[in-house]
Amino acid sequence: MTHDIAVIPGDGIGTEVTPAAVEVLEALEIDFEFHEADAGDAVKAETGEALPEETDDLAASADATLFGAAGDTAADVILPLREAVDSFVNVRPATAYPGIDAVRPETDLVFLRENTEGVYAGHEDRLSEDVSTLTRVVTESASRRLAEFACDYVEDGAHDGFTIVHKANVMRETDGRFRDTVAEVADERGVATDEVLMDAFATRVCLDPEQFDVVVCPNLAGDVLSDLAAGLVGGLGLLPSANVGPERGLFEPVHGTAPDIAGEGIANPAATILSAAMLVEFLGYDEAGAAVREAVEATLEEGPRTPDLGGDASTDEVTAAIVDRL
Amino acid sequence: MTHDIAVIPGDGIGTEVTPAAVEVLEALEIDFEFHEADAGDAVKAETGEALPEETDDLAASADATLFGAAGDTAADVILPLREAVDSFVNVRPATAYPGIDAVRPETDLVFLRENTEGVYAGHEDRLSEDVSTLTRVVTESASRRLAEFACDYVEDGAHDGFTIVHKANVMRETDGRFRDTVAEVADERGVATDEVLMDAFATRVCLDPEQFDVVVCPNLAGDVLSDLAAGLVGGLGLLPSANVGPERGLFEPVHGTAPDIAGEGIANPAATILSAAMLVEFLGYDEAGAAVREAVEATLEEGPRTPDLGGDASTDEVTAAIVDRL
């Protein structure tokens, strides 16, 4: 069976790390067909569209999409793409690796971020000269769907349960609904949960990240708190993510275009290759996914390494080392 | 001139650290009259009201209010009290102290948090069986008032400028308005600013807190990011805050009721005493405020210390040591 993969490198180092991840995918014994498409600042400068219709269509019909990064147009690219694949959850592991400098080397978390609503579904208005508003949306159906996913995730990975993060002491109706719905589903499924306020989570995860494992949260909370966890593990350079829908998925590094080093051939491909590992697992090849992850981990630990991790290897050299270890 | 100070200890360790701060205030050569009032879980259990009208009235008429902490009713107490004193900015310094264990000992930040709107002014609705909404509010007038305060703060403290934190790539109208208004005021005033997205701030402040100094942000961003900074300096136990209005102010530690140690006489009074120092400065006594802060800092460095900081002193002993150093 052939899997159609949309490949959208985007801008900056996206154009360097995405081909690296494709190289790793090509080294697996899986039948992929790759279809490349444009998105981001560069194509916008040329055509006026940050996300050309062909690209959107491609993501909407491919079995899975691998995305690199986009510059100033990031929100115009990534938010519609998440919708194109109908992804309802953004899976963001934040793991520190042995030998890599980290503020909190014991960090090993995974965020399951609601991916369709909250302020991201926000309708905005200018009500008067003075007043602007945004309507934040929380639905029971989206909360329930996320919770079912979280329960499957906990069961499949033999986790002890999950933590619900919210701000229901202030957003009583919306986050209260999120919290109650998620807790209720988990309860029905026999999955253990605890809950913590978003602000308290921010303090506690710095002081002792080991007290958390799987973290389920609304959209913006997931955005900010997973980036906080990225800070604890040493930066965005190593964090993959998966936008998962019922049939399709979109896989992207958490980092951006890194304009300071773009074009030099020294971008760290680890986050994108780890995202490709999530893609492979999403398609059902658990062993191949694990093999890619182990090859990346071994390369992080033993080298070669790119300059952001204190090494002097190029993107190509690191990619070749990962392929060698497969 | 006599200053009327409302004193609202609240629940848990609030009832231990608030009297400690009053003791320090009494040791200053300033003419205070203290008026104590109830708020929180305990008075709610008795009377059905977490914030009795007398307490609200007292805060609304006192020159300044010192608040301790409240338990489950925290939001029902603190949000109306912030309104009662008409506070439009929440000033939250997050500073690591020599000799105190911190994830990031070089942290020295101050958050100027918008204190009246955002999701906190949110009107919530249940639109249908499935859909709940919250209307987030951002006004030009509140953004402008905060920006003027931030400019004064930067000028008075000889800071280089401030950083505007926002999520305007998603909340284009509301946070876009916040960012543009704040930047425009600063520009008119000749105060330098830069800007960073809320999620990027979370990563960057972990990796290198020294790149930031004064941080201006919307209400919920300030809540979460200042708690994140609390994690970097070693916990909530040392963080004071000032809710500042045009005429009155409300001063409170960032920590909560600490039910695990409440009643044992070992709560760390530093955050509340540092909040009292902010109160004293708010009333115009800059030297007395600085003296209190220095006495707290010397005591943190040289002891005695409460158990949360590895010592074995009581709240009373630490308070006495601070008073002695005045």
Ligand SMILES: CC(C)[C@H](C(=O)O)[C@@H](O)C(=O)O
């Ligand atoms: C680019 C932006 C819209 C996006 C988000 O807020 O989700 C990014 O920060 C992310 O987390 O992927």
Ligand SMILES: CC(C)[C@H](C(=O)O)[C@@H](O)C(=O)O
């Ligand atoms: C208790 C709660 C409503 C409050 C807030 O969200 O502002 C608290 O977290 C704080 O920061 O003082």
